[in-house]
Amino acid sequence: MSDNLDLWTKVEDIDPEHTKAISGKDYSGTSPKPQYMIKLATEHLGPVGKGFGWSVIDDGIERFGDTAIHFCRIRFWWRDGEDIREYENYGQTKMAYTTAKGQAKVDEDAPKKSLTDAIVKCLSHLGFAANIFLGRWDDSGYVNEVRKEFE
Secondary structure (H helix, E strand, O other): OOOOOHHHHHHOOOOHHHEEEOOOOOOOOEEEOHHHHHHHHHHHHOOEOOOEEEEEEEEEEEEEOOEEEEEEEEEEEEEEOOEEEEEEEEEEEEEEEEOOOOOEEEOOOHHHHHHHHHHHHHHHHOOOOHHHHOOHHHOHHHHHHHHHHHO
16 A cells, blocks of 8 residues: 555645745735646646546635625546545635725636636645645745755
8 A cells, every 4th residue: 555645745845936926815925836736737647637637516606795706616536546536625716896995806717717726726635735735835944945956
């Protein structure tokens, strides 16, 4: 039997060149670039549709006063030897809202962003970029060590 953390330890840190600072939110931090996450998953699991993939189970819009949130629930699957494993998770994006300066904003890409958010969240639960989500990337010294490893 293989170690349950084999995949996790291979992908828990990612190349800092493929991250971006979180902006436009009420919080700060680092986010992995989604296409790089797909590339890593392809490297470790196989191509989309063969080694891993997802189906949209539900999506829609929830309204909260002047704010509309788009949500997307997916069923994510991946191959584990001969077995197929799967689980569900959500992504969400502000779709329409009023800024602090009173300006109305609409994000026409909200459905795409919600799907991407759900995929990244699913991959993170398998260990992809896990140290970002564990908060280790909040320590600049740790990030510098990771940067040196990828140079």
